[in-house]
Amino acid sequence: GAGSPVLEPETVLLSSSELSPPASPGPRRELIAYEVKVNQRDIEDICLCCGSLQVYTQHPLFEGGMCAPCKDKFLDRLLLYDDDGYQSYCSICCSGDTLLICENPDCTRCYCFECVDTLVGPGTSGRVQAMSNWVCFLCLPFPRSGLLQRRRKWRGWLKAFCDRESGAGLETYKTVPEWKRQPVRVLTLFGDIRDELTSLGFLENGSDPGRLKHLDDVTDVVRRDVEGWGPFDLVYGSTPPIGHACARPPAWYLLQFHRILQYARPRPACPRPFFWAFVDNLVLTQEDHATATRFLETDPVTIQDVCGRTVQNAVHLWSNIPAVKSRHSALGSQEARSLLAQDWQRMKPPTQRPAKMVKNCFLPLREYFKYFSTGPTSSL
Numbered sequence: 001g002a003g004s005p006v007l008e009p010e011t012v013l014l015s016s017s018e019l020s021p022p023a024s025p026g027p028r029r030e031l032i033a034y035e036v037k038v039n040q041r042d043i044e045d046i047c048l049c050c051g052s053l054q055v056y057t058q059h060p061l062f063e064g065g066m067c068a069p070c071k072d073k074f075l076d077r078l079l080l081y082d083d084d085g086y087q088s089y090c091s092i093c094c095s096g097d098t099l100l101i102c103e104n105p106d107c108t109r110c111y112c113f114e115c116v117d118t119l120v121g122p123g124t125s126g127r128v129q130a131m132s133n134w135v136c137f138l139c140l141p142f143p144r145s146g147l148l149q150r151r152r153k154w155r156g157w158l159k160a161f162c163d164r165e166s167g168a169g170l171e172t173y174k175t176v177p178e179w180k181r182q183p184v185r186v187l188t189l190f191g192d193i194r195d196e197l198t199s200l201g202f203l204e205n206g207s208d209p210g211r212l213k214h215l216d217d218v219t220d221v222v223r224r225d226v227e228g229w230g231p232f233d234l235v236y237g238s239t240p241p242i243g244h245a246c247a248r249p250p251a252w253y254l255l256q257f258h259r260i261l262q263y264a265r266p267r268p269a270c271p272r273p274f275f276w277a278f279v280d281n282l283v284l285t286q287e288d289h290a291t292a293t294r295f296l297e298t299d300p301v302t303i304q305d306v307c308g309r310t311v312q313n314a315v316h317l318w319s320n321i322p323a324v325k326s327r328h329s330a331l332g333s334q335e336a337r338s339l340l341a342q343d344w345q346r347m348k349p350p351t352q353r354p355a356k357m358v359k360n361c362f363l364p365l366r367e368y369f370k371y372f373s374t375g376p377t378s379s380l
């Protein structure tokens with residue numbers, strides 16, 4: 001039956017080695033080369049990330065297997081970015097401290113020394129470091145480097161992996177090859193995110209005004225208007241910041257955002273990547289918060305602006321942008337508010353604009369849209 005483990009000699013061998021005194025993670029990964037070259041084991045039956053033989057699924061980018069714990073880690077970290085705009089973790093194992101960075105300007109991927117040395121060949125990381133213009137294993141013209149073989153159609157593999165493993169919930173899109181990426185077309189409601197998107201390189205300074213449309217009042221906007229202005233790739237909306245005089249009740253912003261979002265969405269089953277984000281500056285009531293979660297069909301995350309040990313500001317973010325969930329915790333509307341409570345009273349106007357707080361959540365869009373180079377001074 002499916003539940004009873006079949007003990008093959010190799011499995012026994014593995015478990016006995018696993019039971020032996022705590023091995024450092026290094027030696028196990030070195031077994032990958034041994035298993036493939038000496039034992040003639042198919043690399044698809046070995047976890048590429050840690051060397052485990054308890055394979056749960058296939059690695060979506062490179063030929064090789066993946067064990068269940070590594071799959072979870074990979075899924076969580078896959079599209080996390082650092083402030084420098086590069087991915088935070090190794091594209092092979094999704095961990096790693098010291099990372100080699102791909103110098104293809106359209107690529108944001110990193111690789112750890114250990115992966116490169118164990119899978120491509122000992123000493124490779126040193127050689128890569130000495131090179132001035134290294135491009136990574138997904139960007140190189142040839143698909144194989146040592147044991148590392150890029151999958152054909154890896155974008156499709158990646159999408160299938162995310163759809164399958166992230167469970168019920170958000171639709172995911174195939175990442176777009178750099179030569180196909182177009183500048184993002186943005187509709188921004190109530191709050192403006194032009195500065196943030198410009199600093200991330202998604203909009204050029206003085207770029208075509210058609211790339212971003214900002215509306216403060218949408219009362220009279222109907223479907224025909226949105227379809228005429230569009231198509232849009234990203235729809236952003238927010239409630240007004242606390243202390244900001246506004247004529248409407250906070251829930252109005254949510255309901256209008258949701259209404260306009262429906263007009264901007266591509267037809268069902270359309271494969272075109274389409275993203276949205278809604279930010280509440282903690283002005284929605286608990287009931288509105290629940291309504292937002294129901295309407296937007298996803299749970300929000302809480303993003304905090306922390307200075308020292310003081311939370312200076314916090315927002316809730318509902319979004320379908322990849323990796324937003326894995327980077328931030330989800331606090332209930334109550335919890336976030338009580339977190340702020342002590343500081344709230346003596347709080348001067350928030351130090352950071354809400355849009356600035358969520359800025360880095362837009363970084364994963366680099367896998368889908370063209371971005372222009374940003375100077376070192378432009379990172380806010």
Ligand SMILES: [Zn+2]
Nearest residue numbers: 047050067070
């Ligand atoms: Zn593993």
Ligand SMILES: [Zn+2]
Nearest residue numbers: 090093112115
């Ligand atoms: Zn790695």
Ligand SMILES: [Zn+2]
Nearest residue numbers: 102107136139
């Ligand atoms: Zn690359």
